[in-house]
Amino acid sequence: MKSHRLNRRTVLRGAGVALGLPFLDCMVGAQSKQAAPRRFCALYFPYGVSLPDKDSEHPEWRWFPEGGERDFRFTKTLEVLEPLRHDITILQGLSHPQCRDMGAHDTADTFLTGSKLAGKFLKNTVSVDQVLAASIGHNTRHPSLVLSTDGGVGEPTRASTLSFNENGHPIPSLHSPRTVFERLFGASDDLQTEGRRLHSSASMLDRIVGHSKELRRDLGAQDKVKLDEYLEAVRQIEQRVERSQAWLETPRPELTDEDRELLHLNSDDEAPKELMRTMYDLIYLAFRTDSTRVATYQIGSMGDFSSKAGKFPQLLGFAGTLHNLAHDWTEPGGVVNLGKWDRYMAGEFGAFLERLRSTPEGDGNLLDNTLIFYGSSNSQTHNNSNYPLILGGGRGMGMQPGRYLQFGAETPLSNLFTTVLDRLEVPTEGFSDSTGEMSELYG
C-alpha cells in the first residue's frame, strides 16, 4: 500500500512551488519518524522590574506572583498573562552565580552565556542559543535568527546582541524589520556576496583536492596518513559549502496576504508598539515556516544613553525612559510607574505566545513545540540576583508548565539551559556553570 506520507522537500522541489510549508499534518503517520521540530526563543529586557516589598504600599505591582506552586495568583503586573497560565512557568530566585558581582548594567552580555566577562578585553563565552544552532541549525535555512532593537553587536558590557559564538565573539543582530523580512522571505543583497564567496570556496576546495591527490603519490606511507587528515577536513568543508549553496538556490517560503498585512515593516524605534509587535511576528513567521528553530531578541540593551529602546516607555505614554523608570522605583509612585510598564511588556509577550498557541502543529500547536525564555538579568535594577523569568511552552517536549517555581541561590540558571539543550536533543554534559538539569521543570 502506498504511503501518503510526504517528504516535504521532495514535494516542494518537484512542484517548484512555495516552500517552507508548515509542518503538515499529513506528514505525521504511524510509521513516521518525522517528529515536530523543536525550537527555542530567548527574549530579553533590561534593568529588571518593579519589586516592592510585600508589606510596602503597592504590593500589587510586585512582578512575581503570590502563593504556591500551582495555586499562585498573579499580581496586577502579570495578570495579563492569566489566559496563558497553563502554558507558562514563572521562575523566581534564579541568576548566574558568576555574574552576581559584575557591574549590574554589564549583565545583558551574559544573560545567555552565564560567564563573567573576563580579562582586559572583557571576553565572553558561547551563548546557549548558539550551542543549539551549531547542533540543529543545519535543518533550516537559517541556523539562528539574532534580533535586537539597536542592531549590530554594541560594545563589551553594553552588548546589543544576546548571541555569542563558540569563541565568545558577539554575533551581529538585525534591528530593521524590513531587513529581517528580506532575509527570511525576500531576495536580499547579502545573498549576492555570500554566493560569490561560496562559489569561490567550492572551486578552491575542489582544486585543492585534485592537486593533493597528485601530491600524495610523492609521499611516504606515514605522510600519506597525515595528508589524508587534511583531505578529510577539506571534504567536510566542501559538504558544508554545498549545503549552503543548495539553500541559496532553494526558493524562499511564501506568506499569505493576511500575514503580510499585519507586518509593519517600516516601523522603527519611533514607533515602539509596531516595532516590537512586528519583530515578534517575524519570529513567529520564521518558526511557522521552519526558516529557523533558534531565535533571540534583545528588546533593549543596557546602554542607557544609547539604546534606542530607552525612550520606548515615554513614546507610549509611560512615565519615563527605561533607565529612569527602573531607577526611580524608590521615588514616590515609582513602583506603580515601573509596574505599569512591566505589565505592558508582559502583555506584548503574551500576545506573541498566543499567536504561537493558536497555530496548530502536529497533535498540538506551535507553542507546545517551542521553549520561550523571557526575562531580565537584574531583579530590581542594580541587583544581579533573582532574575524575573518566565519559561513558556514546551508541553510537546515533556515540560509541565502552569506553575510558579521558587529557587535558592545555590541553583545556577544554567541548569535551565542544560534542560533546554536536552529537550532540543543536543547531546550535552551541561552548560557554563550548571550542576545538572532543572528537573523541577518536568513537574
Add this chain to the structure above:
Amino acid sequence: MIQLDNLSENLVEDRRDAGIWRNILNKLRRGEMPPEGAPHPGSEERDHAVAVLQSAVERALEERRSTDGRTVLRRLNRTEYQNTMTDLLGYEMDYARDIPPEALSRDGFRNNASSLRMTAVQLEYFLEAARKGLDRVIVAGPPPIVSFRFNFTESNLNRWLLREEQIAKNVVGRMDAFLGHMNPAYPEEGEFVVKVTAAAELKPGKGSPIMQVSVGYRPDTEILFRTAGTVELTSEELQTFEFRGYMENFPQPVRGQIKFSGLVVRVTNVYDDGTPRPKLQSRKKEKGQRRRKQFYPEEPDYPKVRVERVTLDGPVYDAWPPEHHRRILFDSELRETDPRAYVREVLARFLTRAQRRPPEPEEVTRYVEFFESQEANFPVFEERMRETLAMVLISPEFLCLMEPKSEERRPLDAWELASRLSCFLWSTMPDEELLALAETGKLLDPEILGSHVDRMIRDERASRFVDEFFGSWIYLEAMDKVAVDPYYYPGFNENLKTQIHDETRHFLLELLRDDLSTTNLIDSDFLMLNETMARHYGIEGVSGSAFRRVALDPASPRGGLLTQTSLLMGNSTGEDSHPIKRAVWVRKRLLDDPPPPPPANVPELDSESPEFAGLSVREQLRQHRQQASCAVCHVDIDPWGVAFEHFDAIGQWRDDIRRLRARPPVKPVGPERKKEEEVFPLEFDLLPVDAQETLPDGTEIGGVDDLRDYLLGPRREDFARTTVVKLLAYSLGRSLEFTDQPEVDRLTAGFLENDLKLRTLVREVVKSDLFLTK
C-alpha cells in the same frame, strides 16, 4: 603491593602494566629494589634481570609510538602560523585569534607532527583568517581622502570614571591618566602614529616612571584599551617618542554611542614601587549632591610622567598602495603590457615565499587558472587576487612543512632545511637571508649552517625559541594556572606576575645568547633582575625596569631556575608550597624520570582529624609515608620537593609556614553591598619549616643547596641526557625512538665534554644527521 606474576607480558597492548614494568626497571637499575634488609640477588643475576626487562620495555614503547624514527608531515602550529602569516603578509594582525591552542604532546611540546591534527573547523578558520588578512593587505580603491591630526597639549576629558573627581592631568602618577579625546570623528582604519613628548619627574630613592600609551574607549562602567607602546623615562629632559599601530587592531566604540562617544588616546604611568596602591577617599557631601565625590590622594614622592604634547595622525601611509600591498602586487609595466604574465609573476613570487621554495611551473599554472576562472565572480582585479592568494594560504604546501619523496630516508634539501631551521629557532618562515642561502644551496655547508645558527640565536626572534622550547620544557605556564591568595599575599598583583614571567624569560635568553652552561638552570651565580624582581627577592641596589645580570652573593640560597619565582609559584597551591608538584617537576623536567601516577585506589588520609589538618604539608606527607602502599612510591617523590620548603607560594624565603586561622566571610551581593564593610582581622598560625629529607639511595638532602649538588653530581649525566632528548624532540617535531639512541648518546657525550654549553648543543643538533634527514 604488586604481584609480579599478575603483570601482563604484553607491554605493547597493556599500557598500565607496561608502566609498572618500567618503574620496576628503574628501581632495579638504581639499586633501590629489593629494599634494604630483604635478600639480594647476586649482581650477575640482577644485571641479567635488568637487561631482559630493559629491552622488553623499550621494544614495546618503540613499537607503540613508532613513526620509524622520522618526522611525519608536520603542520604549522598556532604560534608558527601567527608568525608566518605576519612575516609573509607584512601586516600585524591576530591571525590565530580563533584557532584553538594545541594540546601538549607526550614530550610536553606543541609541535609534535603526529599530535598536530587538521580538522575542518581549523581549516575553516585558516581560510577565514586568510581572507580577513588579505582584505587588509591588498587594498582595492583610492587612498583614504580624509586623514586626521589630533594635537593635545592638555587632557580634554574629565570625569573619566564615574565616582572619581578625577581631573586628567599633564603630570601623571600611577592613579592618573592623560586623556586625549577624539570625538566625533577619528580614524577607523589604517595605520596611525602617536607621538608623545614627555619627560620624567624623578624622585630620590625611587626608580624611573614607565610611560604607557594606549588607545581605546569606554563602553560604560568599564574601559577598553589596547597598549600601543611602553617606554621607561629615565631623563628629565623632554623627548618625543613615536608609536605605531593599525586602527583595526584597536578597540573602537559603536557609532552613535552617546554616553561616552569617541576614541581616546591615553598616557598612563605604570611604574610600580611595590607600595600598596592608595585607596579612594571621599569628600564631604555638598548640598544637592546625590553621591559623595571620591578621589585618590596625591602622591608627591611618586615618580611622575610629565606630558607636554600628544599627537595622533591617521590614517598614515608612505605611499599608496601601502608597502604590504606593493610587496605582493609589485609595480611593473607588465600589468599593462601583459596582464597574464603579470599575474603569473605575482603568483610565482608569492608562492616562493608562501611555500618556502620556488614553485614548479605547473603549480603556478594551477593558481593562474583559478584566478582566471573567478573573473565573472570577482570582476575587480584586487578582489580576484585576494581569493587566489587565500587559496595559497590554505594549501598543504603552506600550512605544512612539505618534505616529499619520503618513502625512504634521505637528506633534506636546502629549502627544507631552511624551513626546519627557522621553525626551530624562530617559530616562523625563513627570512630573506635563509631563502637566499637555500637558493644557492650554501645552507648545506656545515660552516655556513653553524654561523647562521649563531646569527639566528643573536636575533631578537630567538625569544620565540625561549618561549616555545623552554617554556614548554619547564612548563612555565603552570604559573598562570595558580590563583595567588590575596589574604596570604596582599602585595601580589598582575604587574608582578608579568615581571615574574619576564625574569625567567630573560634568564633563559641570557643562557642561550651568552653560550652559558645549561647547568645554570640548576645553579647559577647570577640572576637576571630588574628593580621589581630585585625587590621581590630582597636584593638591593637594582633600579630601573630593564633586566640585567646581577651577581648573587655566594651565601644566597638563590641561583638557577630552581629558586625562581615562576617555578616556585607554578608549583604551589597559591597559599602554600606544594612539595609533590615541585618534586614531580624536578624528576619529570630535569631528569625525564616522572614518578608513576597515583593508583586509582589511593587510600584516604585522615584529613578529618583537626590535628592532621593543622600539620604542615611536609609533616602530612611524612605521616602519609607510614603506610607501606604509599611509601613505595613516595620515598622517591617527597624528598625532591621537600628540599624547597623554605620557599613560599610566591617564591620568597620563609623561616616559618603561615596558616590562616579563619577566612573572612564572602561579601554579599545586592542592596546589602552598600553597607560599610567590617574589617576582618587576618590571623596566621606559624608552623616550622623542615626542608630535610633522605633519598632512597641514602643521600641526605637538607634543602635546595644539597639538591643542586646532587643533581649536578651523581645525576649530572641524566640531566645532560634529558636536555639533549628534549632539544631533539623539539627540533625534530617528533618523539625520539630506539633507533635514535646512538645519536642521543653521541650528542650527550659531546654535551658533557663541552661543559653542557647550550648554544653549542643547539649548533650540534642542527648539524646532526637527525636534523638533516627526512
